[in-house]
Amino acid sequence: MSEVEVRDLTVEYQTSVGWLPAVAGASLDLRAGQITGLVGESGSGKSTLALSLLNAVPAPGRIAGGTIEVAGVGDLTRLGGKQLRKARGGAIGYVFQASQNSLNPLKTIGRQLLDLGRSHEVGDLRALIARAKDLANRMGLDGDRVLDSYQHELSGGMRQRVGIVFALVLNAKVLILDEPTTALDMLSQASVLDIVRKVHDENQLSTLIITHDIGAISEIADRLAVMYGGRIVEDGPLLDVLRRPTHPYTKALIGATARITGDVDGARALPGRPPDLTTVARAGCVFRDRCPFAVEVCAQTEPELETFESGRRRACHVEPSTVLTGPVLTGTTGTPAAVGEPA
Amino acid sequence: MIQARGITRTYQTHGSFTGDRTVRALRGVDFTLPDGGAVSFIGESGCGKTTLGKILTGLETFDGGELVVDGVELSKLRPRQREKYFRRIQMIHQDPYSALNPTRTVEATLGDPLRMRAREKAAAGEQAGSWRERAAELLTLVGLEPTAVLPKYPHQLSGGQRQRVVIARALTVDPTVLIADEAVSMIDVSMRLGILSLLRDLRARLGISLVFITHDVATARYVGDGGELHVIYRGEVVERGLTDEVILSPVHPYTQCLLSAVPVMRGLEEPGPDRTAPTAALDERTPTPGCLFQPRCPFAGAQCAEKHPVLVPFGLDAAGQGEAAAAEDGSGHVHACFYPESRRVVGVEVGAASA
Structure with missing residues (x-):
């Protein structure tokens, strides 16, 4: 029962040293009716993965391998031209990163909505407007006012909601949100998350939320996938992953989150910095440089993402129990070694 | 020691369609920042917390109340005379991506204020070491490897590293107070604690006091002991107390x-x-x-x-x-x-x- 099945997806970018993978052999399912959270640091490839779900990786990037099966559409990587344009926004609704800034400043929201309708050859534009108003009202916006507004007349949280209206107005069944709460303050973040959960349930969507904030996602997601260095390193039901993280990176991410409860001194920032296209390890595990559990084999063979118990997958050579009971990363701050400036 | 008594700031906007409007950004804010202490301000966007930070660094004027720095009432001084007080209060900006000049290396960024500071020290007859040594010292202090970072441009650094450079730059003029305005909100969650514990470290090691402005209450817990939390709403403090106490009850x-x-x-x-x-x-x-x-x-x-x-x-x-x-x-x-x-x-x- 997966609405979207990503298999062995590899996305490469052309650089001065050749084609380098930003996403390397990622497999991920978006299950029908569930919210999947995809977390990772900057440069982990999560936004690239999300864009490839629209087959819209910008040049100099390309999808180099793998398939993306979307229910009712087929393999997105093989679509082109008109079919692809129809799928984008039609079957798959996408709320862009900084969607606050993805609206046209010169047109009212309503006019942009009509543009969307025309480009998707919607016959009944009145019905489209009515549906948009209805969606906006259900998200706590004043539909009439919003459609007559320019983007600068709306607050950040309101623009984010307008982004969701645009993504859903054509009855998309798959909703992808890229960093929906970044740049919003706490109160707006809480209300946007609330609304995402509500429209997800009301419209029976399959939702993917991409974020670097494991705290925000844990509030509403059903499943969690953790991405590092272009690989998915762990996934499973959210509550289970948070309680029993079996990948050292997941464990470190949870430990590095500033929380309102718990021991202030127990929290540790991740040492080192996340790899980018050029610094990611070519052989062995991509996380081994920052991993407190790394053993010899980690430098030689890359661990496969394997199911180790029902519903849970991980890509790590170290036993799950060792990671669970072992230490969180022992990074301290203030010392140069902790920052791990690559030599 | 900084004392603020009833700071107010009102903006007049002249909209072409909406008519004139008066925005009361601050409506009388009081607080005391002891030497080496920490004060946090939390509130949502538009509550006036950034205006307050700008007033404290002298980037913005206030139109009512009094700001007392080390016993001197700033409004009684001429602008020129205020400079030396504001010099000791440095700001760490929200966005490390735009706070650094992209065309200058870290060495150039730190070099200018350090050379200026060295001249000042020399003029005052104090011992002034080489600015290069001082730059290396500061970068080490903020947790960066000087030899690796000095020749780099901002785009070659990660967000967390950039924010550390911004902090090092603030430290070049030997400030006694740092104003951190949303200093971690643009940084990856995984790197935030590193910056927060650096700020806490600076308090403990150098005795620098800290004004921490944020919308994320959780981060205010990490700036160290004895911090006071002010909850600010539409320019007015509505609740104040020790950080842990306000969060718990x-x-x-x-x-x-x-x-x-x-x-x-x-x-x-x-x-x-x-x-x-x-x-x-x-x-x-x-x-x-x-x-x-x-x-x-x-x-x-x-x-x-x-x-x-x-x-x-x-x-x-x-x-x-x-x-x-x-x-x-x-x-x-x-x-x-x-x-x-x-x-x-x-x-x-x-x-x-x-x-």
Whole structure:
């Protein structure tokens, strides 16, 4: 029962040293009716993965391998031209990163909505407007006012909601949100998350939320996938992953989150910095440089993402129990070694 | 030591369509920042917390109240004379991506203020070492490897590293106070704690005091002991107390709404039983004679729309002549609400989390 099945997806970018993978052999399912959270640091490839779900990786990037099966559409990587344009926004609704800034400043929201309708050859534009108003009202916006507004007349949280209206107005069944709460303050973040959960349930969507904030996602997601260095390193039901993280990176991410409860001194920032296209390890595990559990084999063979118990997958050579009971990363701050400036 | 007494700032906007509008960004903010201490301000966008930070660094003027730095009332001085006080108060900006000049290396960025500082020291007859040594010292202090970072341009550094460079730059002029305005909100969650504990370290090691401005209450817990938390709403402090105390037993409904908005890490935490949310969106246009939060308050009562509450300790009537008491007592937990009630809104750690 997966609405979207990503298999062995590899996305490469052309650089001065050749084609380098930003996403390397990622497999991920978006299950029908569930919210999947995809977390990772900057440069982990999560936004690239999300864009490839629209087959819209910008040049100099390309999808180099793998398939993306979307229910009712087929393999997105093989679509082109008109079919692809129809799928984008039609079957798959996408709320862009900084969607606050993805609206046209010169047109009212309503006019942009009509543009969307025309480009998707919607016959009944009145019905489209009515549906948009209805969606906006259900998200706590004043539909009439919003459609007559320019983007600068709306607050950040309101623009984010307008982004969701645009993504859903054509009855998309798959909703992808890229960093929906970044740049919003706490109160707006809480209300946007609330609304995402509500429209997800009301419209029976399959939702993917991409974020670097494991705290925000844990509030509403059903499943969690953790991405590092272009690989998915762990996934499973959210509550289970948070309680029993079996990948050292997941464990470190949870430990590095500033929380309102718990021991202030127990929290540790991740040492080192996340790899980018050029610094990611070519052989062995991509996380081994920052991993407190790394053993010899980690430098030689890359661990496969394997199911180790029902519903849970991980890509790590170290036993799950060792990671669970072992230490969180022992990074301290203030010392140069902790920052791990690559030599 | 910085003392602020009743700082106000009002902006006049002249809109071409909407007509003139008066925005009261700050409506009388008091606080005391002891040497080596920490004061945090939390509030949502548009509550005036950034304006306050700018006033403290001299980037913005205030039109009422008094700012006292080390016993000197700044409004009595000429602008030129104020400079040396503001020099010792340095700002760490929100966005490390735009706070650094992209065409200058880290060495150039740190070099200018350091050479200036060395000339000043020499003029004052103090011992001034080489600025290069000082640059290396500062970078080491903020947790960067000098030889690796000095020749780099900002785009070659990660967000967290850039923010460390910004902090090192603030330290070049030997400040006694750092103002961190949303210093971690643009940084990856995984790197935030590193910056926060650096700020905490600077407090402990150099005795630098810290004004921490944020919308994320959780981060305010990490700036160190003895920090005081001010909850600011539409330019007015509505609750104040020790950080942990305010987080654990908030009494003002606005504080409770802010704390309820902090995401609960399900699996490790359970939502607080009294979680609440504002009943309406922020609307600054409608003037309210009573409590500013009343139109959005889930617990508003009869008095709230008519009278304006003042800061009082728990147990006193917010309508009373509490102003004097509140201004005097800097350490206690005070609030500005007619119907204060402690509610449990913050997530509770699940017992099994540590196992």
